[in-house]
Amino acid sequence: MDSMGARKIRVLLAKVGLDGHDRGVKTVARYLADSGMEVIFTGLRSTPEQVVEAAVQEDVDVVGLSFLAGDHMTLAPRVIDGLRQRGLHALVVLGGVIPQRDIPALEQTGTARVFLPGTPPERIVEYIRGTVELNPGT
Amino acid sequence: MPDLKADLKRWQETTLQRTLDRSPERKPAFTTDSGIPVKSLYTSLDAPSADYLESVGFPGEFPYTRGVYPSMYRGQLWTMRQYAGFGAAEETNRRFRYLLERGSTGLSIAFDLPTQLGLDSDDPLAEGAVGRVGVAVDTLADMETIFQGIPLDKVSTSMTINATAPILLAMYIAVGEKQGVAQAKLTGTTQNDILKEFIARGTYIFPPEPSLKLALDIVEYCFGQVPRWNTMNIAGYHIREAGADAIQELAFTLADAITYIEKARERGLDVDEFAPRLSYSLGCFRDLFEEVAKYRAARRLFARIMKERFGAKDPRSYLFRTFSGSCGSTLVSQQPLNNIVRVTMHALMGALGGHQAIHTACWDEGYAIPSESAAQIALRTQQILAYESGVANTIDPLAGSYYVESLTNEIETRAQAYLERIDAMGGMLKAIDSGFISREIQESSIRYQKQVDSGEKVIVGLNRFQEEEQAAGTMELFQVDPAVEARQRGTLSALRAGRDQNAVSSALAELDAVIGRNENVMPVVIRAVKAYATVGEISAVMRRAWGEYRSPAYI
Numbered sequence: 001m002d003s004m005g006a007r008k009i010r011v012l013l014a015k016v017g018l019d020g021h022d023r024g025v026k027t028v029a030r031y032l033a034d035s036g037m038e039v040i041f042t043g044l045r046s047t048p049e050q051v052v053e054a055a056v057q058e059d060v061d062v063v064g065l066s067f068l069a070g071d072h073m074t075l076a077p078r079v080i081d082g083l084r085q086r087g088l089h090a091l092v093v094l095g096g097v098i099p100q101r102d103i104p105a106l107e108q109t110g111t112a113r114v115f116l117p118g119t120p121p122e123r124i125v126e127y128i129r130g131t132v133e134l135n136p137g138t
Numbered sequence: 139m140p141d142l143k144a145d146l147k148r149w150q151e152t153t154l155q156r157t158l159d160r161s162p163e164r165k166p167a168f169t170t171d172s173g174i175p176v177k178s179l180y181t182s183l184d185a186p187s188a189d190y191l192e193s194v195g196f197p198g199e200f201p202y203t204r205g206v207y208p209s210m211y212r213g214q215l216w217t218m219r220q221y222a223g224f225g226a227a228e229e230t231n232r233r234f235r236y237l238l239e240r241g242s243t244g245l246s247i248a249f250d251l252p253t254q255l256g257l258d259s260d261d262p263l264a265e266g267a268v269g270r271v272g273v274a275v276d277t278l279a280d281m282e283t284i285f286q287g288i289p290l291d292k293v294s295t296s297m298t299i300n301a302t303a304p305i306l307l308a309m310y311i312a313v314g315e316k317q318g319v320a321q322a323k324l325t326g327t328t329q330n331d332i333l334k335e336f337i338a339r340g341t342y343i344f345p346p347e348p349s350l351k352l353a354l355d356i357v358e359y360c361f362g363q364v365p366r367w368n369t370m371n372i373a374g375y376h377i378r379e380a381g382a383d384a385i386q387e388l389a390f391t392l393a394d395a396i397t398y399i400e401k402a403r404e405r406g407l408d409v410d411e412f413a414p415r416l417s418y419s420l421g422c423f424r425d426l427f428e429e430v431a432k433y434r435a436a437r438r439l440f441a442r443i444m445k446e447r448f449g450a451k452d453p454r455s456y457l458f459r460t461f462s463g464s465c466g467s468t469l470v471s472q473q474p475l476n477n478i479v480r481v482t483m484h485a486l487m488g489a490l491g492g493h494q495a496i497h498t499a500c501w502d503e504g505y506a507i508p509s510e511s512a513a514q515i516a517l518r519t520q521q522i523l524a525y526e527s528g529v530a531n532t533i534d535p536l537a538g539s540y541y542v543e544s545l546t547n548e549i550e551t552r553a554q555a556y557l558e559r560i561d562a563m564g565g566m567l568k569a570i571d572s573g574f575i576s577r578e579i580q581e582s583s584i585r586y587q588k589q590v591d592s593g594e595k596v597i598v599g600l601n602r603f604q605e606e607e608q609a610a611g612t613m614e615l616f617q618v619d620p621a622v623e624a625r626q627r628g629t630l631s632a633l634r635a636g637r638d639q640n641a642v643s644s645a646l647a648e649l650d651a652v653i654g655r656n657e658n659v660m661p662v663v664i665r666a667v668k669a670y671a672t673v674g675e676i677s678a679v680m681r682r683a684w685g686e687y688r689s690p691a692y693i
Contacts, residue, residue, distance in 0.1 A: 017251075017267060018252065018254075018263065018341075019267075020341050022340065022380075023379070023583055026580060027587050030580075043690070044340050069270055069271045070270040070618070097504065097505070099506060101615075118472055121591070
């Protein structure tokens with residue numbers, strides 16, 4: 001709660017899978033935190049189950065997953081399914097090296113938005129703020 | 139030179155100032171990509187010739203600023219070593235042969251993440267990652283296939299492998315033996331630089347101490363048995379890619395090297411026994427002169443450290459031999475063909491910088507595993523530079539440039555200051571453990587991003603000169619066969635069914651005992667891979683003995 005009593009937007013960021021490249025996710029983490037959001041980063045090599053558990057425990061509004069190793073089609077749906085099973089309706093966004101051809105399928109399975117390389121971090125901040133504030137409680 | 143100084147002042151105050159009064163410079167201040175201030179003009183005042191012999195000297199002589207070998211590219215061009223690997227062993231074998239047939243002079247294997255992290259292809263944690271960012275290797279059988287028709291006495295092979303390096307090197311030795319090539323004749327490199335995994339790249343398995351023990355097992359074993367092998371490639375490349383600037387990249391690489399050398403000496407190895415087989419890697423980023431100055435400063439600073447700090451006597455211990463490569467983070471997904479031009483600049487930096495081997499990136503690798511045609515262009519870029527441009531005709535051609543010499547001095551001074559800070563903290567292991575190194579890199583990374591956001595750093599096609607985005611969906615992108623994971627699991631289970639299980643079990647039990655006695659694991663790991671024990675099985679023995687490291691998540 002900030003001084004106005006409004007709940008801060010809570011974001012969980014994670015590297016799911018085996019990839020260790022975390023420059024991008026850490027950059028996004030910094031920008032989100034600097035814009036006043038609560039940011040939790042689960043560190044490298046989280047399993048989908050760990051991410052779901054942390055998201056539920058922390059009662060987050062947004063789950064952001066970073067993928068650079070081509071395993072997004074396997075792992076992103078697992079996180080989303082896990083969140084649904086636990087009844088957490090967090091906004092799920094993806095970032096990283098993700099081929100265009102995969103985006104429609106990701107969006108159909110519950111990913112709200114995919115941010116590709118070169119996206120200005122401020123645009124991610126604006127998107128999250130706009131989407132969460134427009135749909136409180138989703 | 140008092141006259142020059144006075145004359146320079148006169149020029150600044152009259153000729154230059156008159157022009158600036160009419161039309162000011164484009165920016166209030168100019169800096170290198172890493173933020174070192176750049177003056178409008180450099181003269182011999184910035185690089186006094188009186189210092190030449192002591193600080194620049196001759197190629198192949200201390201302090202090696204001009205190059206590690208006396209004849210450099212006039213004797214032998216750099217090795218054109220293209221990083222490749224994907225799918226299962228057959229696909230990678232085909233790509234290697236494709237590159238060799240087109241004049242590639244060295245191989246560089248990319249392994250998939252499960253192989254790098256000691257997991258078999260049928261491990262649940264490997265799902266979705268088999269054969270994705272590199273080739274999947276579970277057993278010696280995969281390695282045999284990768285090198286089918288490629289004689290190991292005719293090619294040198296660099297392996298980007300760290301936490302599981304002893305296992306993959308053992309397989310390479312075993313493949314050589316099967317081909318009739320003695321291990322003493324093998325040439326190549328294991329990256330085997332675990333410290334930068336903790337700092338930058340993330341593919342560590344075990345805690346730092348046992349990780350260092352494993353790395354040094356390779357150093358020690360090769361000194362006796364595989365004398366032409368480069369036991370480590372101590373890499374700044376990944377540190378740069380994680381967001382460090384050029385000075386941090388150099389300083390942290392040298393701090394890692396100092397740590398390995400100290401640890402090897404604690405084991406009782408003499409510095410001149412192992413230091414000649416250590417090799418290094420620095421990235422090729424954006425700023426041509428800064429990068430060349432970085433390589434020159436690296437050679438000089440390293441030679442001084444080896445001589446003064448470690449008392450090395452063998453001149454081969456002084457050589458900062460390097461494999462350099464295009465920094466992938468400088469490539470841009472928007473208007474991707476522009477990357478061919480960026481990669482040409484990378485190759486130019488590498489050649490002007492005097493590297494022993496160069497990797498050039500493929501223009502499409504921001505999207506996918508490179509296509510064959512993109513891989514061919516990347517190789518041809520090096521060949522055009524080597525054979526058409528004249529850049530290889532003389533040694534260290536930028537030496538004597540007042541600017542480059544001055545920048546070389548500046549980078550050396552700044553890197554040296556970092557090394558002193560790290561020493562004051564009690565060394566690199568403490569600096570890593572305290573989070574200092576991660577924070578320094580993170581701060582640089584954010585600073586860089588803010589400069590891109592503001593447009594202060596221009597990236598063509600991204601924050602200036604943008605085009606309406608063409609549909610990347612129309613690009614011909616390479617796609618790893620989606621069936622590879624199932625295929626690799628099938629191969630693995632067939633192999634497990636057909637091998638001598640007793641030989642595997644006894645080798646793994648012996649490995650456990652060797653770890654318990656804190657002996658060198660290499661001989662027993664070679665025995666285990668020859669019995670077709672898997673990467674996952676061998677790693678599991680080590681995991682049980684040492685546990686796994688979980689890094690604190692700094693943001």
